[in-house]
Amino acid sequence: MNEPSSNPPDELRLRKLLDIALSGAQTDNEALELRELLDQRPDLRPAVAEQLRVHSLLQWEMARPSSDDAGSLCGPAAVAEPAPRADVSRRAWGVWIVTLAAALGGVMLWSALPRGGAATASIGQITPGADLRLATNTSAVVDADGLVPGVLGIDAGSLAIKFASGVEMDITGPAECEVLSGMRVRLTHGQATAQVPRWARGFTIETPDVGVVDLGTRFGVAREPNGKTDVVVFEGEVDLKSLPSNTAKPFERRLVQGEAARIDRDGAMERVFQVHGDWTGNGWSTSRPAGHETLISAVWDNLWASKSVSYYQVLPGGLVEDAPAYVDHPHEWNGIDESGLPDFLRGAEYVRTVNDFRYLGELAIQLEIAQDANLYVLFDQRVAAPAWLKAAFEDTGELVGLDEDAWHGNPGFTVESGAGRSIDNTFSVWRRSCRAGEVVLLGSVGDGREARAMYGVAATPR
CATH class of the missing domain: 1.20.1310 (5 helical Cullin repeat like)
Structure with a gap:
C-alpha cells in the first residue's frame, strides 16, 4: 500500500x-x-x-x-487510419x-x-516579420500561421514562433530548419534566438555540429557559412552536447550568461570576443554586419578560450538610463541624481564589459577605433585609479551611478527604473581623444581585493 x-x-x-x-x-x-x-x-x-x-x-x-459505421469495410484495413x-x-x-x-x-x-x-496537430503559431519570404520547400506552416512538424525555410526576412510549450523563438533568414516537435528544432543554416520559460527546460536547437540544450534561458544559435556553430547566452545557461551520430569524439560543455563560443563537430571551441546588436531584441550577430557604422569597430583581450569564453557587446547609441552595464551581471548604468547621465554621455556608444574580470590583474583589453572619437572609461571610485588610466586619460570630474541587481554577494539587491534611484556605487568619468584606426589599450582594475566593479567604456563622435 x-x-x-x-x-x-x-x-x-x-x-x-x-x-x-x-x-x-x-x-x-x-x-x-x-x-x-x-x-x-x-x-x-x-x-x-x-x-x-x-x-x-x-x-x-x-x-x-x-462496425456499423464501417459499412462494407472489414479486416485491418477498416481501422488502419480511423477518422x-x-x-x-x-x-x-x-x-x-x-x-x-x-x-x-x-x-x-x-x-x-x-x-x-x-x-x-499544430504545435505553435508563427508571426511573420517584415519582408518575410518563405522558401518553396516549407512544409511546417499550415493555415497561414499554424506550425506543425516539418521544414521551415526562409529566403529573406524573419519570423517569430510561439510554441505551445511556451518557448518563443525568432528565426532570421536566409535560414532553414526542421521543426521536429515543440521541444526540438534542427537548424541547418541561419540564425535563431530562443526565450525559454523554466517549465520548458530541455528545449533543444540542433545544428549539424552540436545540440544546444536549454536550462531555462535566452540564447542564440547561428550556423555559420564556415561550417561551425556560434552559441551566445544572453541569460541563464545552456549545455552544448555532441550529437548522437558523433561517436568518434563525444563532448559536453556548459555556457552561462555572458559567454559565447564557436564550436565544430569535434567539440573544438573558439572564443567569440564580440557580439553586435542590442540587448533586448534579436538583431544580434557574431560578425560585424555590412554597413554597420560604429565608433568602436572591435574589442578583444588577452584571455583565450582556455581561460574564458565571455564576450563583449558594443551598442551604438545604447548608453541611456537603466542601460545594462555588463554581459554577465544584471547591473545598470544611471545618473547619480534626478538630472540623469551627463549630457555628453547620453546616447553614447558603449561597451558591455565582463564584471567577473574585475579581479584579473593580468587583463589587457584592446579597442579598435573606427572614427575620430572621444573615448570614456567609467571607473569605480572605491578603487584607486591605476597608472594606465591616469597616464592616457583625464578625469572629467563627472560621475555616473551603478544600480546593482541581486547577485551571490548581495542577494537582497534590486534595480529600480530612472535616474538617481537605487544607486549603489559611483564611477568617475575619464576621457581621451582618439583618431580613426587607433588601437587603445586598457589595463586591469588593479591588484587589490577590495569590493569593486568592472569599469565601463563609452565613445562619442569627436
Whole structure:
C-alpha cells in the first residue's frame, strides 16, 4: 500500500488541473499553474506521464469507427487510419498535450499515439516579420500561421514562433530548419534566438555540429557559412552536447550568461570576443554586419578560450538610463541624481564589459577605433585609479551611478527604473581623444581585493 503523500493538497490540485485540461476547458492561467506545479514537484511527473499515456490511447480508441459505421469495410484495413469523431478536436487536443509534455521536462509522448494522430496537430503559431519570404520547400506552416512538424525555410526576412510549450523563438533568414516537435528544432543554416520559460527546460536547437540544450534561458544559435556553430547566452545557461551520430569524439560543455563560443563537430571551441546588436531584441550577430557604422569597430583581450569564453557587446547609441552595464551581471548604468547621465554621455556608444574580470590583474583589453572619437572609461571610485588610466586619460570630474541587481554577494539587491534611484556605487568619468584606426589599450582594475566593479567604456563622435 502506498504511503500518504507529504503534501496532499498539491496532489488534489494536480488532479483537478488535469481533469480540466483533459476536458478541453483549460484557461491560460490554469495551464501556467499546472506547469509551475510540475516544476516545483518533479515527484508528481511520473503519475502525470502515465495518465497522459492512457488518455492518449483511450482518446484515439474512441475515435475508431464502429462496425456499423464501417459499412462494407472489414479486416485491418477498416481501422488502419480511423477518422476522429466530430466532437474531438485534434488541433486543440494536440496543442495542450505538447504543453503538458513540456511541463514534464520535455518528455514527448508521441510514441503512445496511433499512427496519423496528434503528431500532425499544430504545435505553435508563427508571426511573420517584415519582408518575410518563405522558401518553396516549407512544409511546417499550415493555415497561414499554424506550425506543425516539418521544414521551415526562409529566403529573406524573419519570423517569430510561439510554441505551445511556451518557448518563443525568432528565426532570421536566409535560414532553414526542421521543426521536429515543440521541444526540438534542427537548424541547418541561419540564425535563431530562443526565450525559454523554466517549465520548458530541455528545449533543444540542433545544428549539424552540436545540440544546444536549454536550462531555462535566452540564447542564440547561428550556423555559420564556415561550417561551425556560434552559441551566445544572453541569460541563464545552456549545455552544448555532441550529437548522437558523433561517436568518434563525444563532448559536453556548459555556457552561462555572458559567454559565447564557436564550436565544430569535434567539440573544438573558439572564443567569440564580440557580439553586435542590442540587448533586448534579436538583431544580434557574431560578425560585424555590412554597413554597420560604429565608433568602436572591435574589442578583444588577452584571455583565450582556455581561460574564458565571455564576450563583449558594443551598442551604438545604447548608453541611456537603466542601460545594462555588463554581459554577465544584471547591473545598470544611471545618473547619480534626478538630472540623469551627463549630457555628453547620453546616447553614447558603449561597451558591455565582463564584471567577473574585475579581479584579473593580468587583463589587457584592446579597442579598435573606427572614427575620430572621444573615448570614456567609467571607473569605480572605491578603487584607486591605476597608472594606465591616469597616464592616457583625464578625469572629467563627472560621475555616473551603478544600480546593482541581486547577485551571490548581495542577494537582497534590486534595480529600480530612472535616474538617481537605487544607486549603489559611483564611477568617475575619464576621457581621451582618439583618431580613426587607433588601437587603445586598457589595463586591469588593479591588484587589490577590495569590493569593486568592472569599469565601463563609452565613445562619442569627436
